Amino acid sequence: MVLRIKSAFSKEKVWQSKLEEIIHTRLAKNAELVEKALAFSPKDFKAPAELVSFSASSCPSGQGDVMMKLGDLDPMRLHPHAIGHVAGISGVHNGFIASMLSKQEPWATELVSYALNETWRHLRVDKTGRPPAHLVRTDPWATATVKAVLSASYKTIDVRPMLSEFLLTCDSHGLVPYRANSGDLTFAIKLIRPNVFMVSGDAYALGLELRNTDWGGTAASIGVFFERLVCLNGMTTEKILRQTHLGARLDRDIDWSDKTLELNRRASLEAMRDVIRSFFSEGRFESMVDQVRVAGSVTASSSQIASFLGSKVTKDVSRRVVEMFDSADTVRLPAGPSWLRAAQALSAVSQDVEKNGGGVDSVLELERIAGQLMSHGAELSKTA
Numbered sequence: 001m002v003l004r005i006k007s008a009f010s011k012e013k014v015w016q017s018k019l020e021e022i023i024h025t026r027l028a029k030n031a032e033l034v035e036k037a038l039a040f041s042p043k044d045f046k047a048p049a050e051l052v053s054f055s056a057s058s059c060p061s062g063q064g065d066v067m068m069k070l071g072d073l074d075p076m077r078l079h080p081h082a083i084g085h086v087a088g089i090s091g092v093h094n095g096f097i098a099s100m101l102s103k104q105e106p107w108a109t110e111l112v113s114y115a116l117n118e119t120w121r122h123l124r125v126d127k128t129g130r131p132p133a134h135l136v137r138t139d140p141w142a143t144a145t146v147k148a149v150l151s152a153s154y155k156t157i158d159v160r161p162m163l164s165e166f167l168l169t170c171d172s173h174g175l176v177p178y179r180a181n182s183g184d185l186t187f188a189i190k191l192i193r194p195n196v197f198m199v200s201g202d203a204y205a206l207g208l209e210l211r212n213t214d215w216g217g218t219a220a221s222i223g224v225f226f227e228r229l230v231c232l233n234g235m236t237t238e239k240i241l242r243q244t245h246l247g248a249r250l251d252r253d254i255d256w257s258d259k260t261l262e263l264n265r266r267a268s269l270e271a272m273r274d275v276i277r278s279f280f281s282e283g284r285f286e287s288m289v290d291q292v293r294v295a296g297s298v299t300a301s302s303s304q305i306a307s308f309l310g311s312k313v314t315k316d317v318s319r320r321v322v323e324m325f326d327s328a329d330t331v332r333l334p335a336g337p338s339w340l341r342a343a344q345a346l347s348a349v350s351q352d353v354e355k356n357g358g359g360v361d362s363v364l365e366l367e368r369i370a371g372q373l374m375s376h377g378a379e380l381s382k383t384a
Helices: 004-039 081-088 094-101 106-121 159-172 259-278 285-294 300-310 315-326 341-354 360-383
Strands: 043-048 051-056 066-070 076-079 133-137 144-152 176-182 188-192 197-199 202-211 220-230 233-244
Touching: 004 066, 004 188, 004 197, 004 202, 043 360, 051 106, 051 220, 066 106, 076 081, 081 094, 081 106, 081 144, 094 106, 094 159, 133 285, 159 202, 159 220, 159 259, 159 285, 176 285, 176 360, 197 285, 202 285, 220 259, 220 285, 220 360, 233 360, 285 341, 300 315, 300 360, 315 341, 341 360
Parallel strands: 076 144
Antiparallel strands: 043 133, 051 066, 066 076, 133 144, 176 188, 188 202, 197 202, 202 220, 220 233
């Protein structure tokens, strides 16, 4: 018994050193990405519908590009993400747009532009008889690129003060920068509690993640993340704070006042401080560690995993997760057919996706779904 205790303690010390090494080697890159995120600020335009028009790119190398023109401004390229927004607003089927643009032919892009112009011209009017306005959001680091066309909600929370406060508040509680990811659409930073905990002989660490996109589709959020250190498989679970826009539908002629925006910003920052403080409340750490342990004790089957993943991931990803779950691998994955193993299988697949050129946005989404798998297993234990 004494030998087993000494062996477990020795293993924990080894992984503690490994964690400190990982933190140290990532410091410079993390600092660079955070600095870039703090310096970034999208440029917004109010876009009354009658001032918007679409055209095919006149550039020979951009035959698949749809351009948006706003009043007297020069035409701007629509990012694929923004095309999805425009399709939703105008009612043109996104599948039709994707099919046409994939042809990379001038006539196909012109057809898409024609359809968008006609449907946009007939957008539903308000009580004054005028069509709606939208928020056109551009990327200042990508020349003349519209990345989002947002309806109804004009002002989203500026995540930069939120990011600064997140870093300061976490630092005051002893969390340290662990990993920063910057994708085409999403930015995420993870700060870790620099202490390992052991589950069935495996070393894990946990911390908080701030995730945001400036381009619509998801809200700024803070979640808890877990990482199995032997293979650096990460899982992000339970959004403990979610911040969206101000929540009101704005008239096309009204903007939020600076005072309103400042009051909302202060409320958001205070809510975030409360959330981080609660992360360190008595018993909270133990309950989160228990979630990992419980998920590792609840049996899962291949069919259950495939059913849970459903339409959350592609068929290829689902197949690869099930294959890895059913494999004899006990290095990249914890032993035993548990929901924790299933979550780690998805996280391992996300690493493979990243290595094969998959975007950061896709990897972060797979880590989030891995967290859902683990949480689902922990919830099942309550009904067993």
